[in-house]
Amino acid sequence: MSTFPQRTFEDVREALLSKREIALVDVREEDPHAQSHPLFAANLPFSKLELEAYARLPRRSVPIVVLDAGEGLAERAAQRLAQLGYANVALLDGGLEGWTRAGGEVFRDVNVPSKAFGEFVEAKLHTPALSAETVEALLESGEDVVVLDARRFDEYRTMNIPGSISVPGAELALRARALAPNPATRVIVNCAGRTRSIIGTQSLVNAGLPNPVAALRNGTIGWTLAGQALEHGSARTFEPAAGRSAEDLRQSRAAARALADRAGVTRTTLAHAARWAEDESRTTYRFDVRTPAEYERAHAPGFRSAPGGQLVQETEMFAPVRGARVVLFDDDGVRANMTASWLAKMNIDTVVIDGATGADASESGAWRGPAPVPADSPTVTPAELAALLDDDKSETLVLDVTASANYVKAHVPGAWWIIRSRLANDLRALPEAKRYVITCASSALARFAAPDVAALTGKPVHVLEGGTSAWIAAGLPAEDGDTRLASPRIDRYRRPYEGTDNAREAMNAYLEWEYGLVAQLERDGTHGFFVI
Secondary structure (H helix, E strand, C coil): CCCCCEECHHHHHHHHHHCCCEEEEECCCHHHHHHCECCCCEECCHHHHHHHHHHHCCCCCCCEEEECCCCCHHHHHHHHHHHCCCCCEEEECCHHHHHHHCCCCCECCCCHHHHHHHHHHHHHHCCCEECHHHHHHHHHCCCCEEEEECCCHHHHHHCECCCCEECCCCHHHHHHHHHCCCCCCEEEEECCCCHHHHHHHHHHHHCCCCCCEEEECCHHHHHHHCCCCCECCCCCECCCCCCCCHHHHHHHHHHHHHHHHHCCCEEECHHHHHHHHCCCCCCEEEEECCCHHHHHHCECCCCEECCHHHHHHCHHHHCCCECCEEEEECCCCCHHHHHHHHHHHCCCEEEEECCCCHHHCCECCCCCCCCCCCCCCCEECHHHHHHHHHHCHHHEEEEECCCHHHHHHCECCCCEECCHHHHHHHHHHCCCCCEEEEECCCCCCHHHHHHHHHHHHCCCEEEECCHHHHHHHCCCCCECCCCCECCCCCCCCCCCCCCCCCCHHHHHHHHHHHHCHHHHHHHHCCCCCCCC
């Protein structure tokens, strides 16, 4: 019998409709989560709970409802969350099956609230779009066209429309006037599929860009399905200040501010936002929507890097608490307001730091999320582990709990990849060992997994200092490939729009799924999305 209360489908639905704070948390791995989940269920895998909980669920008294599909993970996750100090944890009555049995709508894929919102925007506003064939013909004919890729730069590098320029999401409204200074230049916005193309295009339309603007219909998927070649490894990107006039900035700032105001975005100061973050009665997220490079050079204390385009694209990953307050920072008056205008229309209480400047950015470096202190475990250095393995491989078993993609790229020779949440099942099939060494990319997760392995095996367990990164940095040999997988690779859902080897059937099925999201939203009825 569980010691945690149960919350029903009706209870969760009522909280969503009334905009009371609630975090509906799916603690399965990403792939099973992507197969079926409620609209606002945020994926927070049990295997990484300690590393992500404090950042994603910053208020310890926030109402949390944990779900799984009957694997027993929800109860374990609830216990772990309680140990981490969360005081209002419940289980979803009946889990995923209980949700569907009660009439709840379930969705496939990841980042579904954002993708559904993109389809909602296009359906309501009829966002202009051109087919892949039409865009290719324009480019080949020498028409005055610029193609702006709204994805992250790493995604753009993987594959891009020939000649396109990387201008991630929130940068579009700030950079487009400089990239297409002639009002006659046609501007095409693309992503891999549909969402960021739609939101990016509509951002430029809403901001009053004088140029003709259209989305590339279905993005690089549409381009590929049309049989057209993509580029790979491109590095074209916007120049941060090149060609941008004071008048361009003034127009962009005024347009973004007006859009945010019309959407109901409110204003505050950095000092007030800091006080909100300490308020134990309300969850407040603070995000810096500029580029990661700008953030690392200098940022306001307490703000997490969340580039605006990705924040709109992955809202439930950055801010899984529905009903929470979201505060945005930039130093130009464009990116935060434009991002805020979209979040507000996604039924999120959004606030912009008013009048922020570069002088307010007094900290530097990459964002480091808060995390609990792991239990002490003995450690070994890379050199010490190498000596152990050289001495007698059969006595030492290396377990790698990193993301499977990291493991496939490089791992300690002879290591086994295993999902932490499946240790109890998957350890049984591994060879006997006298001792275990746990690693991951940095050993941050390994430190939490080590006590689990010790409890399950009763054997000595060490953590590799600095993880596999330190092993490689020490010049020690590494293997690659998907050998010695103790667990199935369910830690990541393979998106049909990423990579360069997707089957046509999968891409077509993905597009059909996106087309159906508006109807699913209507059946679900909890979204509260709107457009202006």
